[in-house]
Amino acid sequence: MDGFLQIRSATKMYRTPEGGSIRALDDVTLHIRSNELISLLGPSGCGKTTLLKCIAGFEDLDHGDITLTGQSLTRIPAHRRPFNTVFQNYALFPHLTVERNVAYGLDVAHVERKERTRRVGEALEQVGLAGFGARMPNQLSGGQQQRVAVARSLVLKPKVLLLDEPLSALDRKMRESMQIELKSLQHSVGITFIFVTHDQEEALSMSDRVAVLASGKVQQLASPKEIYDEPQNEFVANFVGTSNIFKGKVIAKEGRTLTLKTANGRELAVASDRFGVGDDACAVLRPEHLKLSGEARDRAIKGTVTQSVFVGSEMHLHVDVGLGRTAVVRHRHNKGSTEAAYGPGADVTLYYTPEAAHVIECKGA
Amino acid sequence: MAETGATASRNRRTLILLLAPLTILLGVFFLIPLGIMVVYSFLEPGLYGGVEWNWYPYNYGRLIGWPLNDYEVFDPIYLKIFLNSLQIALMTVAGTLLLSYPAAFWVASMKGPRKSLVLFLVALPFFANMLVRIYAWLLLLRPTGFLSTLLESTGLIIEPLDLLFTNFSVIVGMVYVLTPFMFLPIYANVEKLDYSLVRASRDLGATNVQTLWRIILPLTAPGIIGGSVIVFIPALGNFIVPSLLGGSKVQMTGNLIERSFLQSRDWPFGAALALLIMAFVVVLFSLQFSRQSKSEGQGTR
Ligand SMILES: Nc1ncnc2c1ncn2[C@@H]1O[C@H](COP(=O)(O)OP(=O)(O)O)[C@@H](O)[C@H]1O
Ligand SMILES: [Mg+2]
Numbered sequence: 001m002d003g004f005l006q007i008r009s010a011t012k013m014y015r016t017p018e019g020g021s022i023r024a025l026d027d028v029t030l031h032i033r034s035n036e037l038i039s040l041l042g043p044s045g046c047g048k049t050t051l052l053k054c055i056a057g058f059e060d061l062d063h064g065d066i067t068l069t070g071q072s073l074t075r076i077p078a079h080r081r082p083f084n085t086v087f088q089n090y091a092l093f094p095h096l097t098v099e100r101n102v103a104y105g106l107d108v109a110h111v112e113r114k115e116r117t118r119r120v121g122e123a124l125e126q127v128g129l130a131g132f133g134a135r136m137p138n139q140l141s142g143g144q145q146q147r148v149a150v151a152r153s154l155v156l157k158p159k160v161l162l163l164d165e166p167l168s169a170l171d172r173k174m175r176e177s178m179q180i181e182l183k184s185l186q187h188s189v190g191i192t193f194i195f196v197t198h199d200q201e202e203a204l205s206m207s208d209r210v211a212v213l214a215s216g217k218v219q220q221l222a223s224p225k226e227i228y229d230e231p232q233n234e235f236v237a238n239f240v241g242t243s244n245i246f247k248g249k250v251i252a253k254e255g256r257t258l259t260l261k262t263a264n265g266r267e268l269a270v271a272s273d274r275f276g277v278g279d280d281a282c283a284v285l286r287p288e289h290l291k292l293s294g295e296a297r298d299r300a301i302k303g304t305v306t307q308s309v310f311v312g313s314e315m316h317l318h319v320d321v322g323l324g325r326t327a328v329v330r331h332r333h334n335k336g337s338t339e340a341a342y343g344p345g346a347d348v349t350l351y352y353t354p355e356a357a358h359v360i361e362c363k364g365a
Numbered sequence: 366m367a368e369t370g371a372t373a374s375r376n377r378r379t380l381i382l383l384l385a386p387l388t389i390l391l392g393v394f395f396l397i398p399l400g401i402m403v404v405y406s407f408l409e410p411g412l413y414g415g416v417e418w419n420w421y422p423y424n425y426g427r428l429i430g431w432p433l434n435d436y437e438v439f440d441p442i443y444l445k446i447f448l449n450s451l452q453i454a455l456m457t458v459a460g461t462l463l464l465s466y467p468a469a470f471w472v473a474s475m476k477g478p479r480k481s482l483v484l485f486l487v488a489l490p491f492f493a494n495m496l497v498r499i500y501a502w503l504l505l506l507r508p509t510g511f512l513s514t515l516l517e518s519t520g521l522i523i524e525p526l527d528l529l530f531t532n533f534s535v536i537v538g539m540v541y542v543l544t545p546f547m548f549l550p551i552y553a554n555v556e557k558l559d560y561s562l563v564r565a566s567r568d569l570g571a572t573n574v575q576t577l578w579r580i581i582l583p584l585t586a587p588g589i590i591g592g593s594v595i596v597f598i599p600a601l602g603n604f605i606v607p608s609l610l611g612g613s614k615v616q617m618t619g620n621l622i623e624r625s626f627l628q629s630r631d632w633p634f635g636a637a638l639a640l641l642i643m644a645f646v647v648v649l650f651s652l653q654f655s656r657q658s659k660s661e662g663q664g665t666r
Pocket of ligand 1: 014015016022023024042043044045046047048049050051
């Protein structure tokens with residue numbers, strides 16, 4: 001195990017104005033590696049910002065500790081930690097030029113002028129803002145402000161860069177190009193980026209690893225592929241990508257193939273190494289694993305289309321398969337093909353392979 | 366095109382109509398009296414009050430050291446009184462600032478009903494007569510008053526403390542009267558200060574002191590300047606506080622003007638005095654504002 005930045009059993013409580021208390025972080029344990037881009041992914045209010053603040057040193061933990069290469073950070077105040085933050089709203093100093101903003105950290109550390117000028121120039125170049133030094137922050141676009149915020153942090157050569165939903169204020173096009181830029185920036189500066197986002201696509205596309213958080217707890221920490229293909233629980237399966245989740249009881253087991261009986265009596269064959277007869281289990285099938293045509297060894301489910309949604313590159317069919325939930329199927333349509341066959345009310349057969357299904361524990365089938 | 370032109374001229378007419386009451390009000394109650402003062406300040410004072418309609422620049426002469434020989438003498442006392450007033454006004458600005466600045470942060474950090482209550486308390490003195498409130502300070506500060514007896518009973522002082530009729534007592538009174546005027550603009554500024562900037566500054570390695578100097582002070586400067594202006598001007602002209610708490614020992618230009626008009630009935634001299642002070646304030650602030658707008662023109666807004 002790489003012992004770079006370790007968070008152990010971190011717990012943080014907040015008092016609510018009503019007098020109660022809320023667990024913003026609940027026994028969070030994360031081992032973050034050097035030189036990786038790790039995302040903290042979760043819905044709004046799950047504690048992402050709180051975790052980032054605790055790492056940065058703006059908040060103290062109630063329990064647990066955070067260590068950097070084995071040394072506890074508990075007693076080190078925020079301004080002495082080798083971390084820098086890119087804030088959700090960028091927090092650029094409105095009364096200082098871009099150049100003075102980027103130079104700020106060097107100024108307060110009394111870095112000598114020649115070196116300061118050189119490093120500020122370098123940092124602005126790194127984020128593609130050479131020549132913008134004399135502007136004021138409010139004379140920049142959102143994307144440019146974002147880059148200034150990144151440059152302002154990177155100029156201090158931190159060991160870890162913390163980014164709190166840095167792209168959430170940008171429009172879609174800008175966001176996508178910034179994702180690529182941040183990823184390659186991380187690669188070229190070679191430090192750890194901890195990237196907070198509530199956008200699962202963003203997390204999957206940028207990260208080396210993703211930590212999924214919900215209500216102050218880590219749900220899963222794994223590579224994007226693993227998170228998507230093998231979600232550890234129902235929350236992750238639901239939050240990351242679109243999932244068709246079918247709850248049932250294992251009624252038969254034959255090699256790796258389980259037969260899952262759902263509440264309304266239908267049977268589903270899925271493959272898994274875990275689980276035995278009598279266990280409750282949930283089968284997760286991604287939309288792309290359900291096909292409208294199949295081969296001999298595929299399993300079939302019959303259903304009725306309730307809705308078909310056109311999203312440009314494909315059709316999303318919502319199919320009532322009598323399993324308590326509608327299944328979402330993606331269908332790549334061809335130009336000029338007859339779509340009437342998959343309109344609402346059409347009977348369809350969905351095919352899947354048992355291996356494609358991922359089986360997880362579920363509470364209260 | 367024609368339609369927008371018509372709309373524009375209609376808009377302009379509406380604007381003129383809307384501005385008319387204010388224009389008339391300012392004209393009647395501000396510009397005309399000011400004009401009368403300007404005229405009077407250049408007239409010869411009558412022997413028993415009133416004026417003689419003769420060109421007479423020596424009202425100003427008496428003040429700035431160019432008196433009419435034999436008849437009127439240049440008395441540096443006026444200059445001294447002015448300098449003392451300036452000093453008191455500046456000390457008042459400093460005093461109100463020292464009280465209001467931390468208080469503004471304190472109140473801004475409060476929540477809910479407590480905050481409303483404190484803001485109400487700040488405005489509360491406006492509901493009571495100023496004379497009464499200053500008179501209360503007279504009772505507090507005099508040798509047999511509350512402060513002196515309190516200090517004596519604790520043994521900190523032996524003799525009764527006479528704080529009254531000093532620059533100190535005048536400044537205390539002024540600070541007391543004018544603090545809300547400093548507090549409110551600063552509070553309005555501090556209230557909207559983006560706290561994440563403070564966090565960003567800390568994150569970039571600044572100490573608290575550095576954050577205060579480099580981020581918080583510059584960003585709350587408009588409130589500080591605004592508050593200082595609206596405290597400084599009335600402090601310079603105030604005559605109630607110095608006449609109650611300063612007695613005959615502390616003279617301010619406000620008293621001088623009041624006395625010229627009401628006691629010695631030398632209206633031209635009073636008018637000249639008032640206009641000189643006004644000119645001083647106007648020059649001071651036009652310098653300040655031209656500097657400020659120049660620095661703003663460079664970038665920010
Ligand atoms: N200063 C605070 N006081 C009280 N509750 C807070 C405070 N900061 C955050 N919380 C609560 O803690 C939880 C986690 O907040 P946060 O970490 O900001 O979530 P996220 O960034 O994931 O949206 C939320 O329920 C939020 O209301
Ligand atoms: Mg947040």
